[in-house]
Amino acid sequence: MVKNETDKTSVFAKINEFSSIATLRLLICMFVLFALLFLGAYNAEYLYKLQNQSLFLKNELFANEIICQTGGLLIYVSRYILQYCYYPLLGAFLIVCGYLLLTKMLIVLSKATTLASKSLCALPVLFVMISQTSLGYALYDNCEISFVISFELGLLISLVLTWIYKRVMRLNTKFGLILAFGASTLLHLAIGVYGPFSLLVLAVGAVRKNVRIAFLDFALFVMALFLGASLTSEIYGDFLSASLFAPFINYYYLRPFLFGLIAVVTVLCMAGGLLNSLLEKKLSTNVSLLLFAVFSFAVCYFASYRNANFRTELKLQHLTETQDWDGVLEEVKSVERPTQGIAAYRILALDHKDLLAKELFNFPVRFEKIDSEYKDIWIGTYYPDYFFYMSQVDLSLMWSMELWTATGRNFSLMKRFLQAALIKGETATAKKYIDLLKQTTFHASWAKDHEQYLSNPHKYVENNKTFLKVARCQPRQNINVTTSGLTEILRSYNNLDSENFQRRLLLGLYENNVDKFLEDLMKARGLYAQLPECMQEVIILYAMKTNRDLTKVFPVSRAVYERVVSFEGAASNFVDKPEEGAVALKKYQGSSLYHLLFGNPTVESL
Amino acid sequence: MMRMNKLLKYVVASVMCSMALSSCTPHFPESSYDTQTRPDISPDFQNVTVPVNISPTNFYLKGDWEATALKISGEKGETIEVIGDSKNNFVIDVPSWKKLLANNVGGTLSFDVYAKKEGRWLHFEPFNETVSPDSIDRYLTYRLIEPSYMGTGLIGIFQSDLETGETQSIFENKFFHRDPHVRTQKCVNCHTAQRNHPENKMFYFRGPNGGLILTYNGQVKKINTRTKEMFAGTVYPAWHPNLPYIAFSSNVIKQCFSSNDKNKVEPFDFYSDLVLYDIEKNTISPIQNTRLKQETNPNWSPDGKYLYYNVSDSVFTVCNNYRHLLYDIYRIPFNVDSLSWGEPELVYAAAKDKRSATYPRVSPDGKFLAFTGALYGTSTQTNRTADLFIMNLETKEVRNMSEVNSPTESDSYHDWSSESRWLVVSSRRGDGNYSRPYFAHIDEEGKSGKPLPMPHSYPRYDDDLLKNYNVVEFSSAPVVKTYADFLSVIQKDEIKANSGFPENTSVEPDGITGATSPRTR
Structure with missing residues (x-):
């Protein structure tokens, strides 16, 4: 009878264990799938942009430049890995592999045994994921983009180091401590703060066992941090304050969040044992699973950067x-x-x-x-593209070089340098960039495709409809500019071809500068057989409001005239109420009049 | 016995391993086919003259090859064999190279390049390097900076040891550039040393908390050299060769970008004057303080009795007129005893021929004046019309150094070595966009030949470098102060220079240039 009961208990225990393992696997699968979708699908463009905004060249000079800084080796490896985000799903896969290893290390270090406490070990990973995808407009700023990888990799290395120290210490505490201290200090050179951080994890892990040892570990952490930073700042010629927490980006958006994350990791390492006993009794497997799923979703929803315009x-x-x-x-x-x-x-x-x-x-x-917070962000997002595709190739180069120097070298701008050089027929310059891009992992084939145009740059333009227009519309006249917007620059030319003159007219109008538009229009008498409707609307309104009737110079259509009259009548009811007017006169949206009257005056210097 | 067996196994294994390894190591070709063509190498060291103390002229062979090899034979003996690495780089052993040079002074070195394709070794037409007995100053200092932009990028001043090919950073703005809170103008520029006391050096750290970072008599100081009478801070420096004086130009600098031109950017001055800084008295006094002229780019004669500089009569107020900005070369006598200045003398009139002559540099032996000639302008590093010119100071004969200049790109900014036998010039001849230093050997007649690109221990250094060499200058002594020394001075308060201007000098708005300038009433 006793034997049967024992068998029964053992069977239940096995069923429980089996169920627990199955649930854990399910949990892992769910997590992996969720992370892959979140990174590789929802944040696909973001990941692509991250790699495009970074640079990795396979040459000795580049390696020296990157590695010779505090945490340089970690940055170098992270930059290498970041390249894989050229294919966002591949990049996401690598990042998620890192998550799994990170979770595994957290489980091992916190000695989590129950499903509930194991699933909680994935929470810091969730925070890592959120911080990785929440750079927002800061990615255009001068930050080390590979930070999104080095953050994850650095934490992982830190935890692995802690685990190794623990293994070594089992053999000999004194020897282990000296080894841990020495290694953490020296590793500051290669992986920055993540070297000494492993000692902090060691310290918090020891709190429950022996406070004295925990204090000793903590003291070693502080010493390793300062000693390592002093060493690196001396070697690499940097401020001590900059070396201390490198390669953490000294960035105003993320700093509190990241330090909070470290706290979470630390707490988990310390409280692993406690969590086991607490959570085992209080929460069932299903509840913990549900809680985890809900919490993950909530964290991703509320904490992630979801600015629609940024994504667009x-x-x-x-x-x-x-x-x-x-x-x-x-x-x-x-x-x-x-x-x-x-x-x-x-x-x-x-x-x-x-x-x-x-x-x-x-x-x-x-x-x-x-x-x-970055005041020049508007330039960073579009000026190099805007000037380039509007045929101001030299000015696109100017802005590209400006961003290259101010906000960091990257693949995207290097490719622009190459395109501009080929369009300008400057083949020696183009060759320099081709040779460098050939040293990259995913942009090399793009560069090799461009090699054929070195002997005949005209072919580059002829083979591409867009470039053909870019090259054709390049202004023949040279003017000298500094930081003016495109419309102002177009106005500075004495002679413009018809395509550029139309750009000048329309962009002037789009920026609500009616006076300049009309002034320019008078110079464009032969440009159109009949003006585009948006321009007709403006001169009709102008004729109605002033004594000067340009409709005699530029004929207008009856339909447009009636529309303007109708709009003018309707708009007169909303003279001091633009907000209401914009809603009430929505049917006129699409006309230049609606844009002039209700348009946001912040459109400037396009 | 067991031990003996083990030992034997060890020995056999070791021999086999070393045999296997040696079979993988490429060998020098025993036979080859002559291609009758020149090897396509970079940097282009073919048929150049090298100083006797230069570091190895490492290069790489362009193209895809299975293996490469190089044999260097000295006319007077000694041979070096080099096996190219997997990227066809030839990195020559430094001690062997030094020995080779020492044994072939005044002679030539013949370079035989071999390359393997489809299992067959090819032999290219050999090229020569002539070993000049004239040694070159050991150090070259320069700034590394991107080609053209307005803000402040990552800028650094570096020092290359021309005897070893090693490069070290003197100072960089990397910390300031990285921190978004202080990413304001933090430029680092104009590193220069005193000719006869090369341990005395200076550079600028610009922007808030910046100043002239002066190393003098072993002490580092940060000086604010702008006095209330000056319309701008000091810019281009010239150390007196022996005495504790630095002549500066004080410039209001602008730059314009071209919308469609080969020259992408045009730096120029709206206004400039000359001042003298007395280091020991910490005093700034005027040298040339004129209303309708611009004076800039000072440089002392080797005896320190004359200050050479540029003068322009061109006055303009808007960017588009910069092509009318033409400079002549003048000099002004300096009386060391009375610290007084004589009357300016015209040395070279370029403006009358619708040209501009800038950066006058007198050779240390006093025989030649090297300068940059261009169609217009003062800062000609980005100007594709800029070429190096030389004037024989005895005969006043001037000629374009066409043997040194590139046909289409900018050749500008130069400096003489201490022995007057070498000129360094920055040139954009490589790719049209990034300037690189080239060394030209100058003979007794002031003639030269194809210039030598700067050798590096990593042959692809300049190909892979995405920055310009700027303000290249020789120095016979290294910078001994560390990055930390400079940083600690930068963090301290500046020392304000005293004014040595006459009492009746005041700052007045300049109605012609639009700049604010000092005028003597």
Whole structure:
């Protein structure tokens, strides 16, 4: 009888254990799938942009430049891995592999045995994922983009180090401590703060066992941190304060969040044992699973960076890179309050589809300013592309070099240098960039494709409809500029071809500068047989409001005239109520009049 | 016995391993086919003159090859054999190279390049390097900076040891560049040393908390050299060869970008004057303080009795007129005893021929004046019309150093070695965008030949480098102060220079240039 009961208990225990393992596997699968979807699908454009905004060259000079800084080896490896985000799913896969290893190390170090406590060990990983995908507009700033990888990799190395120290210490505590201290200090050189951080994890892990040892470990952590940082700052000639926490980016957005994350990791390491006993009694497997899923979703939803315009801009940049102008126009259709960058990419697409005059004003008139501490962010997002595809190749080069120096070297700008050099026929310069891009992992074939044009750069232009227009519309006159917007620059030319003159007229109008537009229009008498409707609307309104009737010089259609009269009548009811007027007169959206009256004055210097 | 067996096994295994390894090591070709063509190498060291104390002229062979090899034979003896690495780089052993040079002074070195393709060794037409007995100054200092931009990028001043090919950083703005809170103008520029006391050096750290970082008599100081009478800070420096004086130009610098031109950027001055800084008295006094002229780019004669500089009568107010900015070369006598200046003398009139002559540099032996000639402008590093010119100071004969200049790209900014036998010039001849230093050997007649690119221990260094060499200058002594020394001075308060301007000097708005300038009433 006793024997039967024992057997029964043992069977139940086995069933429980089996169920627990199955649930854990399910949990892991769910987590992997979720992370892959979140990174590789939802954040695909973000990952692509991250790699495009970074640079990795397979040469000795580049390796020396990167490695010779605090945590340089970690940055170098991270930059290498970041390249794989060229294929976002592949990049996501590598990142998720790191998550699994990180979770495993957290489980091992916290000695989590129950399903509930094991699943909790994945929470810090969730925070890692969120911080990796939450750079937002900061990615255009001068930050070391590979931080998104080095953060994960550094934590992983740190935890592995802690585990190794523990194994060594089992053999000999004194020897182990000296070894741990020495290794952590020296590793500051290669992996930065993550070297000494392993001692901090060691210290918090020891708190429950022996407070005295925990204090000793903590003291060693502090010593290793300062000694390591002093060593690296001396070797690499940097401020001690900069070396201390390198390669953490000294960045105002993420700092509190990341330090919070470290605290979570630390707490988990310390409380692993406690969690086992607490959670085992309080929570069932299903409840813990549910809680984990809900919490993960909530964290991802509330903590992640979900700025729709930011995402749209990333997509537009990618589409522009492939010159998919239809894709650009499709993407901007759903935008309600565009940023200046979104408007700029739309203008490029319209221009290259020859739809600028017809469709320019058929777009939301209320613009949104980018919410960023980085005051020059608007330039970073679109100026190199905007000037390039609007045929101001030299000025695109100027802005590209400006961003290259101010916000960091990257693949994207290097490719722009190459394109510009080929269009300008400067083959020696183009060759330099081809040779460098050939040293990259995923942009090498692109560079090799361009090698054929070195002997005949004209072919480069002839083989591509977009480049043909870019080259054709390059202004023949040379003017000297500094930081003016494109419209102002177009106005500085004495002689412009018809395509550029139309750009000048339309962009002037788009920036609500009616006086300049009319002044320019008088110089464009032979440009049109009949003015585009958006221009007709303005001169009709002008004739109605002033004594000067330009409709005698530029004939207008009856239909447009009636529309303007109708709009003018309706708009007179909302003279002091633009917000209400914008809603009430929505049917006129798409006309230049609606844009002039209700458009956001923040559209400037496009 | 067991031990003996083990030992035997060890020995056999070791021999087999070493045999296996040696079979993998490429060998020098025993036979080859002559291609009758020149090897396509970079940097291009073919038929150049090298100083006797230069580091190995390491290069790589362009193209895809299964293996490469190099044999260097000295006319007067000694041979070096080098096996190319997997990227066809030839890195020559430094001691062997030194020995080879020492044994072939005044002679030539013949370079035989071999390359293996489809299992067959090819032999290219040999090329020569002539070993000059004239040694070159051991150190070259320069700034590494991107080609053209407005803000502040990652800038650093570096020092290369021309005898070993090693490079070290003197100071960089990397910390300031990295931190978004202080990413304001933090430029590092104009590193220069005193000719006859090369341990005395200076550079600028610009922007907030910046100043002239002066190393003098072993002490590092940060000086604010701008006094209330000056419309701008000091810019281009010239150490007196022996005395504790630095002549500076004080410039209001602008730059314009071209919308469609071969020259992408045009730096120029709206206004400039000359001042003298007395290091020991910590005093700034005027040298040339004129209303309708611009004076810039000072440089002392080797005896320190004359200050050479550029003068332009061109006055303009808007960017588009910079092509009218033409400079002549003048000099002004300096009386060391009374610390007084004589009357300026015209040395070379370029403007009358619608040209501009800048960066006058007198050779230390006093025989030649090297300068940059261009169609216009003062900062000609980005100007594709810029070429190196030389004037025989005895005959006043001037000629374009066409043997040194590139046909289409900018050749600008140069410096003489201490023995007057070498000129370093920065040139954009490689790719049109990034300037690199080239060394030209100058003979007694002031003639030269194909210039030598700067050798590096890593042959692809300049190909892979994405920066310009700027303000290249020789130095016979290394920088001994460390990065930390400079950083600690930068963090301290500046020392303000005293004014040595006459009492009646004040800053007045300049109605012509639009700049604010000092005027003597």
